[in-house]
Amino acid sequence: MNSFAANDCMIHFNEVCYASINEHLKKNNFSKIFILVDNNTHSLCLPSFLEKLETTSTIEIIEIEDGEINKTIETCVGVWNALSELDADRKSLLINIGGGVITDLGGFVASTFKRGIAYINVPTTLLAMVDASVGGKTGVDLGHLKNQVGVISTPQMVLVDTSFLNTLAENQMKSGLAEMLKHGLITGETYWNHFKDLAELSLNDLDHLIYDSIIIKKNVVEKDPFEANLRKTLNFGHTLGHAIESYFLSNSEKTTLLHGEAIVFGMILECYISSELTGFPIETTKTIKNSFLNYYGKVDINESEYDTIIELLKYDKKNEHGNINFVLLEAIGIPKIDCLVSDALIYKAFNFYKS
Structure with missing residues (x-):
């Protein structure tokens, strides 16, 4: 390399x-x-x-x-x-x-x-x-x-x-893999297809996938170092993922989530929101959900907690002029920035995750 x-x-x-x-x-x-x-x-x-x-x-x-x-x-x-x-x-x-x-x-x-x-x-x-x-x-x-x-x-x-x-530890490896999955979803089918069977990935596979993942991020950052436009796409899954991570970090009754565990949760939610708002295929969303949950497991969350997590969205760094800006997907490899999402749709996304 x-x-x-x-x-x-x-x-x-x-x-x-x-x-x-x-x-x-x-x-x-x-x-x-x-x-x-x-x-x-x-x-x-x-x-x-x-x-x-x-x-x-x-x-x-x-x-x-x-x-x-x-x-x-x-x-x-x-x-x-x-x-x-x-x-x-x-x-x-x-x-x-x-x-x-x-x-x-x-x-x-x-x-x-x-x-x-x-x-x-x-x-x-x-x-x-x-x-x-x-x-x-x-x-x-x-x-x-x-x-x-x-x-x-x-x-x-x-x-x-x-x-x-x-x-x-295994959970730390899985946490890092979440960012590579994100790179696949925002970049395109060629890189994404390496992760179709997560359970089959080995350390031998990882060296070149790590190299490719760093190249993907480098190419984005060089074009937009201060996150004016393109670099925002690297935040796919992070708008809700960071809010979920913060909520679990601040709640003494919850087991703290690793960053990647929260981002996987956020990516499933934001894939569903994409299916509702930007035409991302719902069958692809279901496939992603099943693959992620089979590999990472499901995070236990109750409907009574949704509002607290949604309230934390106002601290997201992509927000501008009081708007909470999401990164969504129109297709694998075609992200869309600065999307506005209603609380009602976020509720539906949580319920999709739990179903």
Whole structure:
């Protein structure tokens, strides 16, 4: 798999990763190297990464607790303080090793510390590899509301070492696969058809599918880096999916959903809404629903909870002038942005999901 540039960021894969970063460290006179990890990647990923790193620079490790619940401005304050106490300056480098929480939060910390220091992302989850690795979106949650504070900022490089996937639990792998399914639905039949039988996918299949998924996102982001139009299509399934994820995150009586689990739920709902509004074939919606539920299972939700989830839609980042803007599908590979959807239709979509 060849390296390629996405805007100003080089993306490297597997064995090329370490030759590339070592060459980068030689060329740049970084005053200090800081590595941000969580408690999982500290033990599971950092040792093998450090074994392959060639540098005489001082390396400092900063660890945070894992999980979406820690993707907060308070965690950022802790990391900013650690950088200050460890004498980081504007010529320092921050390497973020972890899933989407680490790459989003670490990118935000680097982009704002002393008005910006260099950073490199090393995504270790499937979700981070195919989603957080490209596009420069950084940031944190505001309470239970997803990604409300952040900036678009480009890392110097992204290192995608798929051997890190061996450290993941099955539910984390499935969570990342959800974003690849989304890429298929918004891009076209050729990529989508790889996922017709989810249960048959193997790790051997994944390397090239990951590469293709990153290419899909790169092509979108390069055309629309600041999400004026085309990049909104990457939010298919996310309008309701993020609201569902936020609701489960904030409700102590609910088991927190992984990002991909919530997005699968959101994609089923938004496929149904597409069938009602934009002519997306209802039989295709039923096929997608059955395939997704057979693989991911069904999330337990009651009709009494619909209104609370709908209320959370007002915080979606695509909203403009008080309108809640959905991304829907006219067909596989033909998304339509800025669609308005009534609460009554969202109710019907939930009931379709439950039926």
